[in-house]
Amino acid sequence: MKAYQALTERFQRLARLDHLSAIAGWDMQTMMPSGGSDARGEALAELSVMHHEILVQASTAELIAQAQHEALDSVQQANLHEISRHYNDAALLPTELVEAQALAGSRCERAWRQQRIENDWQGFQRNLVPVVELARQEAQLRAQALGVSPYDGLLNLYEPGMTSQRLDTLFGELIGWLPDLLQQVVAKQPSRTALPTQRIYPISQQKALAESVMQLLDFDFEHGRLDISAHPFCGGVSTDVRITTRYDTTEFLSALMGVIHETGHARYEQNLPKQWSGQPIGLARSTAIHESQSLFLEMQLGRSKAFLQRLHPLICQHLTAATDLSLDDLVKQVQHVSPGLIRVDADEVSYPAHVILRYEIERSLINGEVEVGDIPDLWNDTMQRYLGLSTAGDYRNGCMQDIHWTDGSFGYFPTYTLGAMYAAQLFNSLQQQLPSIDEAITLGDLKPIFDWLNHAIWRQGSRYSVDALMQQATGETLNPKWFRQHLERRYLGR
Amino acid sequence: MKAYQALTERFQRLARLDHLSAIAGWDMQTMMPSGGSDARGEALAELSVMHHEILVQASTAELIAQAQHEALDSVQQANLHEISRHYNDAALLPTELVEAQALAGSRCERAWRQQRIENDWQGFQRNLVPVVELARQEAQLRAQALGVSPYDGLLNLYEPGMTSQRLDTLFGELIGWLPDLLQQVVAKQPSRTALPTQRIYPISQQKALAESVMQLLDFDFEHGRLDISAHPFCGGVSTDVRITTRYDTTEFLSALMGVIHETGHARYEQNLPKQWSGQPIGLARSTAIHESQSLFLEMQLGRSKAFLQRLHPLICQHLTAATDLSLDDLVKQVQHVSPGLIRVDADEVSYPAHVILRYEIERSLINGEVEVGDIPDLWNDTMQRYLGLSTAGDYRNGCMQDIHWTDGSFGYFPTYTLGAMYAAQLFNSLQQQLPSIDEAITLGDLKPIFDWLNHAIWRQGSRYSVDALMQQATGETLNPKWFRQHLERRYLGR
Ligand SMILES: [Zn+2]
Ligand SMILES: [Zn+2]
Numbered sequence: 001m002k003a004y005q006a007l008t009e010r011f012q013r014l015a016r017l018d019h020l021s022a023i024a025g026w027d028m029q030t031m032m033p034s035g036g037s038d039a040r041g042e043a044l045a046e047l048s049v050m051h052h053e054i055l056v057q058a059s060t061a062e063l064i065a066q067a068q069h070e071a072l073d074s075v076q077q078a079n080l081h082e083i084s085r086h087y088n089d090a091a092l093l094p095t096e097l098v099e100a101q102a103l104a105g106s107r108c109e110r111a112w113r114q115q116r117i118e119n120d121w122q123g124f125q126r127n128l129v130p131v132v133e134l135a136r137q138e139a140q141l142r143a144q145a146l147g148v149s150p151y152d153g154l155l156n157l158y159e160p161g162m163t164s165q166r167l168d169t170l171f172g173e174l175i176g177w178l179p180d181l182l183q184q185v186v187a188k189q190p191s192r193t194a195l196p197t198q199r200i201y202p203i204s205q206q207k208a209l210a211e212s213v214m215q216l217l218d219f220d221f222e223h224g225r226l227d228i229s230a231h232p233f234c235g236g237v238s239t240d241v242r243i244t245t246r247y248d249t250t251e252f253l254s255a256l257m258g259v260i261h262e263t264g265h266a267r268y269e270q271n272l273p274k275q276w277s278g279q280p281i282g283l284a285r286s287t288a289i290h291e292s293q294s295l296f297l298e299m300q301l302g303r304s305k306a307f308l309q310r311l312h313p314l315i316c317q318h319l320t321a322a323t324d325l326s327l328d329d330l331v332k333q334v335q336h337v338s339p340g341l342i343r344v345d346a347d348e349v350s351y352p353a354h355v356i357l358r359y360e361i362e363r364s365l366i367n368g369e370v371e372v373g374d375i376p377d378l379w380n381d382t383m384q385r386y387l388g389l390s391t392a393g394d395y396r397n398g399c400m401q402d403i404h405w406t407d408g409s410f411g412y413f414p415t416y417t418l419g420a421m422y423a424a425q426l427f428n429s430l431q432q433q434l435p436s437i438d439e440a441i442t443l444g445d446l447k448p449i450f451d452w453l454n455h456a457i458w459r460q461g462s463r464y465s466v467d468a469l470m471q472q473a474t475g476e477t478l479n480p481k482w483f484r485q486h487l488e489r490r491y492l493g494r
Numbered sequence: 495m496k497a498y499q500a501l502t503e504r505f506q507r508l509a510r511l512d513h514l515s516a517i518a519g520w521d522m523q524t525m526m527p528s529g530g531s532d533a534r535g536e537a538l539a540e541l542s543v544m545h546h547e548i549l550v551q552a553s554t555a556e557l558i559a560q561a562q563h564e565a566l567d568s569v570q571q572a573n574l575h576e577i578s579r580h581y582n583d584a585a586l587l588p589t590e591l592v593e594a595q596a597l598a599g600s601r602c603e604r605a606w607r608q609q610r611i612e613n614d615w616q617g618f619q620r621n622l623v624p625v626v627e628l629a630r631q632e633a634q635l636r637a638q639a640l641g642v643s644p645y646d647g648l649l650n651l652y653e654p655g656m657t658s659q660r661l662d663t664l665f666g667e668l669i670g671w672l673p674d675l676l677q678q679v680v681a682k683q684p685s686r687t688a689l690p691t692q693r694i695y696p697i698s699q700q701k702a703l704a705e706s707v708m709q710l711l712d713f714d715f716e717h718g719r720l721d722i723s724a725h726p727f728c729g730g731v732s733t734d735v736r737i738t739t740r741y742d743t744t745e746f747l748s749a750l751m752g753v754i755h756e757t758g759h760a761r762y763e764q765n766l767p768k769q770w771s772g773q774p775i776g777l778a779r780s781t782a783i784h785e786s787q788s789l790f791l792e793m794q795l796g797r798s799k800a801f802l803q804r805l806h807p808l809i810c811q812h813l814t815a816a817t818d819l820s821l822d823d824l825v826k827q828v829q830h831v832s833p834g835l836i837r838v839d840a841d842e843v844s845y846p847a848h849v850i851l852r853y854e855i856e857r858s859l860i861n862g863e864v865e866v867g868d869i870p871d872l873w874n875d876t877m878q879r880y881l882g883l884s885t886a887g888d889y890r891n892g893c894m895q896d897i898h899w900t901d902g903s904f905g906y907f908p909t910y911t912l913g914a915m916y917a918a919q920l921f922n923s924l925q926q927q928l929p930s931i932d933e934a935i936t937l938g939d940l941k942p943i944f945d946w947l948n949h950a951i952w953r954q955g956s957r958y959s960v961d962a963l964m965q966q967a968t969g970e971t972l973n974p975k976w977f978r979q980h981l982e983r984r985y986l987g988r
Contacts, residue, residue, distance in 0.1 A: 016540035019533060020514045023521055031525075035716035036734030039513060039771075046510035050544070222529035240530030277533075 003066035004076060007083055008279055010054065010063075015278040017051045019237045026235040026242045030227045045102075052098075056091040075281065078463045082280035089157060092145050097137060104130045105407035112406045121376060121395040128405065129372050132365055135408045139366050151366040154411035158287040159418060161465055164363055167414055170421070170480050171356045177484065179386055182349055185337045185491040192332045199321040201252040209252070209318035210245065210259040213311065217263045217297060218450055220270050232258045234265035234294075238277065241266040252319060253333060257298055264297030265290060267450070271458035282461045285469055287412065291419025292426060293457065299348050299420065300427035300486070301449065303334045306441035337491060339387040341397040348420065349487055353386035355417040358402070362410045375399045422470065424483040426456065429474040497560035498570060501577055502773055504548065504557075509772040511545050513731045520729040520736045524721045539596075546592075550585040569775065572957045576774035583651060586639055591631060598624045599901035606900045615870060615889040622899065623866050626859060629902045633860050645860040648905030652781040653912060655959055658857055661908055664915070664974055665850045671978065673880055676843055679831045679985040686826045693815040695746040703746070703812035704739065704753040707805065711757045711791060712944055714764050726752045728759035728788075732771065735760045746813060747827060751792055758791030759784060761944070765952035776955045779963060781906065785913025786920060787951065793842050793914065794921035794980070795943065797828050800935035831985060833881040835891040842914065843981055847880040849911040852896070856904045869893045916964065918977040920950065923968040 021044055028040050064084050072080060108127035115124045135154065142153025151164050210226060224241035236242035243262035245255045268284055276282030284290050301307050312327045337347045343354040361378050364370040370378065379399040380391045391398030404412055430452050431437055440448055456473035467477045488494040515538060522534050558578050566574060602621035609618045629648065636647025645658050704720060718735035730736035737756035739749045762778055770776030778784050795801050806821045831841045837848040855872050858864040864872065873893040874885045885892030898906050924946050925931055934942055950967035961971045982988040 013540055016537040019537035020518050020541060023534075024514050024517050027517055027521060031719065032734060033716050033719055035714070036731075039731060039733040040517075043510040043513035046507055047514060220529070222527055225525065225527055237530070237533060239533040240526060 001067075001070050001072065001076075003063045004070050004072060004080060007060070007063045007067055007080070010060065011083060011086075011280060012278040014051055014054060017047055017054075021047050021051075022235055022237050023240075023242075029229040029231070029233065029235070030242070030244060052090060052095075055087060060087050061091070075276075075463065079276070079279050079281035082283075082462050085160065086280050088145065089142075092141055093138060097134065097141075101131075101134045101138065101408055104134055109403065109406040112400070112403070116396050116400045119394070119396040119400075121400065124395070124400055125372055131406070131408045132372055135410050136366055136368065138408075139410075149367060151363045151411065154366060155414065156411075158412050158415050159466065160286060161467065162288075162414070162418070167359065167363075170478070171352075171359060171414075171417070174352055174417070174480055174483075175356050175386065178349075178353055179388075181484075181487060181492070182337070182339060182353075182387070185349055185487075186339070188492060189335075189337055190332055192336045197250070200249050201247075201319050201321055203247045203249060205319050206247050206249075206252050206255055209314060210256060212314055212318065213256065213259060214263050216310070216314070216444060216446065217260065217267065218446065219263050219266055223270055224266055226259065232262055234262045234269065236269075238269045238272045238282075241269045252315075252322065256315075257302060257334070260302040261294045261298035264294035267297070267453075268293040268458050271454050273459050273461045273463075276461055281463055285457075285460070285462050285464075286415070286466055288415035288418035288422060289457065289466060289469065291415055292422035293453070295348075295419050295423040296426055296453070300423050301441065301446075303348070304438075304441065304490075305331055306438040308334060309442045310444045335490065339389065341383070341389055341391060341394070342401060344401075349491060350387060352417045352420065355413050357382040357386060358404075358413040359417075361399075362405070362413065366410050418478070421478060421480050421483040424486040425470065425474050425476075425479060426453070428482040428485065429456075495561075495564050495566065495570075497557045498564050498566060498574060501554070501557050501561055501574070504554065505577060505580075505774060506772040508545055508548060511541055511548075515541050515545075516729055516731050517734075517736075523723040523725070523727065523729070524736070524738060546584060546589075549581060554581050555585070569770075569957065573770070573773050573775035576777075576956050579654065580774050582639065583636075586635055587632060591628065591635075595625075595628045595632065595902055598628055603897065603900040606894070606897070610890050610894045613888070613890045613894075615894065618889070618894055619866055625900070625902045626866055629904050630860055630862065632902075633904075643861060645857045645905065648860060649908065650905075652906050652909050653960065654780060655961065656782075656908070656912070661853065664972070665846075665853060665908075665911070668846055668911070668974055668977075669850050669880065672843075672846055673882075675978075675981060675986070676831070676833060676847075676881070679843055679981075680833070682986065683829075683831055684826060686830045691744070694743050695741075695813050695815055697741045697743060699813050700741050700743075700746050700749055703808060704750060706808055706812065707750065707753060708757050710804070710808070710938060710940065711754065711761065712940065713757050713760055717764055718760055720753065726756055728756045728763065730763075732763045732766045732776075735763045746809075746816065750809075751796060751828070754796040755788045755792035758788035761791070761947075762787040762952050765948050767953050767955045767957075770955055775957055779951075779954070779956050779958075780909070780960055782909040782912035782916060783951065783960060783963070785909055786916035787947070789842075789913050789917040790920055790947070794917050795935065795940075797842070798932075798935065798984075799825055800932040802828060803936045804938045829984065833883065835877070835883055835885060835888070836895060843985060844881060846911045846914065849907050851876040851880060852898075852907040855893075856899070856907065860904050912972070915972060915974050915977040918980040919964065919968050919970075919973060920947070922976040922979070923950075 024040065024044055024047075028037070028044075032040060064080070064087060067080050104127070108124075108131050111127050112124055114120075136150065139150035139153045142148075142156065143150045144153075146153055146156060148156070149164060152162075155162055155164060155167075207226070211221075214221075214226060220241075223239055224236065224243065227242065227244050228246055229244035230246060232243075232245045234241065234243045243259070243266050245258045245262065247255045268290060272284065273282050302311075308331050309327060312325075312330055315325060315330070316323050337349045339350045339353075340346060343351070343358075346354055357379065360382065361370070361375060364378075365372070365375075376391075376395060376399055383389045383391050383398070404410075430449065434440075434448055434452070437448065440446070457469065460469055464472065470477050518534065518538055518541075522531070522538075526534060558574070558581060561574050598621070602618075602625050605621050606618055608614075630644065633644035633647045636650070637644045638647075640647055640650060642650070643658060646656075649656055649658060649661075701720070705715075708715075708720060717733055718730065718737065721736065721738050722740055723738035724740060726737075726739045728735065728737045737753070737760050739752045739756065741749045762784060766778065767776050796805075802825050803821060806819075806824055809819060809824070810817050831843045833844045833847075834840060837845070837852075840848055851873065854876065855864070855869060858872075859866070859869075870885075870889060870893055877883045877885050877892070898904075924943065928934075928942055928946070931942065934940070951963065954963055958966065964971050
């Protein structure tokens with residue numbers, strides 16, 4: 001076990017570097033004054049170079065090869081599998097490609113912030129072309145190594161084991177029934193009582209409300225905190241999880257539901273297996289499983305009538321301008337469905353349409369079947385078909401709305417909808433196993449839920465593959481019917 | 495210049511690691527929830543090991559030797575001198591000694607926090623003995639390398655070029671007249687009108703006041719911020735300087751004067767020469783020069799009548815409970831002298847007595863002339879002689895009050911009083927060169943002061959030795975008479 005031991009020490013060291021990079025990255029989004037960004041960027045880049053050097057040094061491959069002949073127990077084998085996956089993911093790319101990607105990506109992202117405001121597709125296109133070109137090279141290298149299609153080479157970085165063949169089936173089926181369901185929901189849903197406008201919800205009150213909801217959701221404040229950033233995220237490290245939100249003093253629900261979402265990510269991180277901390281097996285399983293935990297809390301639990309009954313008095317208690325909000329109005333607001341152009345504002349029924357649209361375009365783009373110039377028309381056509389909306393000429397609210405492609409993060413989008421499907425399947429299983437759970441939720445007794453999630457997902461870390469994890473937790477691998485059932489029950493009362 | 499070039503790249507890399515360690519260290523004191531400390535400590539220790547490995551690798555010594563034969567301009571030569579000093583300081587100690595010190599120091603410091611509360615000298619002594627023993631080994635190694643006495647080996651880490659022979663003269667003279675001056679001041683000073691008690695100064699108001707004073711002092715908020723920590727400090731990096739304070743809602747002056755002090759440190763950091771950033775020559779000159787900048791702002795400027803005339807309306811404007819504070823009362827409070835047992839609470843007249851007492855003990859301790867067991871009696875005797883106060887049996891408010899010795903930072907204490915003397919000398923020079931400066935201060939026109947400091951100290955970085963820096967700035971090396979003159983003028987009206 002000498003080689004395995006040496007590998008665990010090396011990965012422990014890398015985890016400590018990741019710790020510093022997570023905290024300095026969080027600081028950059030929440031605390032850092034604007035003048036600090038250049039030096040911070042350089043410091044973080046230096047750390048990432050050192051991380052890469054340590055990870056891909058020749059001896060890592062040798063130690064992995066040796067460790068594969070050592071007598072390891074099943075946990076050690078699983079860890080070695082993850083070690084080897086992380087090593088291969090990193091070692092596969094030539095340094096020049098990584099550097100060229102960093103350069104093209106940061107140039108494209110920086111310019112995009114202004115180009116989006118100016119609806120400047122031509123300018124954006126010029127920067128996006130090299131980003132796509134480099135992503136194709138990366139995809140090619142990863143695909144060769146894994147023996148998969150180019151796009152799947154990137155997809156595997158976020159969702160190990162997932163294939164576009166499987167996604168085509170899952171998403172194809174989903175998009176078969178979704179537009180119709182959406183139409184029914186929109187036609188059927190009760191008219192939403194507009195929340196009173198011109199009311200002010202002070203940030204201090206919203207923060208106190210958010211923290212009391214985090215407490216209800218058992219967020220561990222000894223190992224984490226809540227702050228403000230322009231774009232909400234969950235960062236930090238598992239011993240010290242930093243979640244963020246942004247407050248709008250005229251509307252409190254999006255910040256609040258955002259906090260519930262990030263608390264889902266946070267609880268996963270806070271409950272990862274301590275005995276494997278610092279090792280790859282101790283990390284969260286995948287991007288989609290991570291998203292399933294945030295969507296479990298935000299969508300499955302957080303927007304359920306049972307939970308809203310518990311949430312309602314907290315809102316009335318903390319927000320002096322919301323004391324007259326009725327439970328009924330709260331439910332209507334939180335469950336309102338309204339197809340729109342913007343993904344991040346989408347309700348949970350329309351959301352998969354946004355994701356599948358992007359998946360189809362990025363898969364074809366990476367596989368070389370379409371070019372950057374084709375994106376606007378593809379986008380507009382698909383929006384028309386899926387949501388009945390046009391984005392012709394409106395790049396800003398169309399294909400230029402997301403940050404993901406600007407730095408070349410192709411393969412990420414599918415994890416949003418995979419996460420939503422995993423979440424629905426997990427919640428369904430929980431309901432099967434604990435039939436009285438709705439009653440407990442209404443009373444604010446969420447411990448059985450968290451015990452269940454901890455047992456099913458959190459404490460497993462990366463010990464099992466996604467499929468094995470879901471099989472153990474729910475008795476089957478990903479089955480999209482639970483997501484459909486969830487939407488039909490909640491929004492059509494079936 | 496190839497070797498020199500390679501060295502600058504290596505030190506640039508080290509500076510980037512220092513950046514991350516400064517930010518993660520700041521976070522630890524200001525933001526981190528308690529449960530995050532173990533993992534943070536490990537991450538920071540890992541970074542410091544990597545820093546050490548990069549710095550002391552054999553090739554650094556080779557590059558330094560080669561660079562010494564390269565054609566370098568005077569700036570490059572000064573930088574190479576600093577590079578070589580940093581390398582020698584780090585390379586001199588065997589890793590086992592550094593590790594043993596870290597262990598003994600952190601054990602002693604952790605236990606001290608409780609032992610101090612419990613006045614437990616016996617317990618503290620047991621942990622301090624190995625700390626002193628290891629510091630003596632370190633001192634011996636440094637002394638041999640530099641050809642100086644053991645204590646001077648440590649002193650040079652904080653104040654390069656300073657010797658205990660010179661300190662003995664400086665401090666000996668100072669302590670010759672100080673007790674007498676102190677008696678005269680105490681006898682002569684106007685009775686201080688007690689500030690009204692039972693008033694509340696809300697933290698939000700104190701923070702707004704602090705930030706408006708920082709603005710007056712030209713703190714650059716694009717490159718820094720103010721936060722709260724248990725022990726005030728100035729941290730971060732020069733592009734992003736993080737200062738802290740702590741607020742007491744029943745008394746606002748100590749937080750306010752503390753902010754002025756830390757702003758002095760901050761302005762030095764913010765104005766270090768940008769063209770040398772990342773290189774040792776671009777760093778602050780020494781611990782005492784750093785302290786001279788904070789004491790220049792806090793003591794020379796901040797507690798002067800001229801400045802208090804400008805500060806007074808700001809206090810009345812921000813603190814609703816202080817609108818009736820008169821300028822006269824403010825001056826009496828801020829300039830009140832009252833010898834006491836605690837160094838950090840001491841006024842500027844008594845302060846040197848606290849420092850010289852510690853200097854004398856730690857010098858004898860490191861040079862092997864006294865033992866840890868002798869400290870309490872030495873402390874009590876010296877307090878009696880210098881300040882007429884007894885600490886017999888009261889270890890908590892005597893020799894156990896400071897953190898410095900607990901982790902082995904011997905050689906640091908003298909820099910407080912050196913800083914006070916440098917500050918007085920600098921302020922005197924400024925007044926000579928700009929005779930109308932008091933009037934400008936009263937009007938809040940501080941730009942001439944900062945331009946002068948920038949020219950004299952800040953933008954020089956570590957280009958010159960401390961003596962050369964002072965010589966250029968004031969026409970002479972350290973001369974203690976300016977500090978005496980300052981005290982006599984302010985407190986005896988001479
Ligand atoms: Zn999420
Ligand atoms: Zn200071």
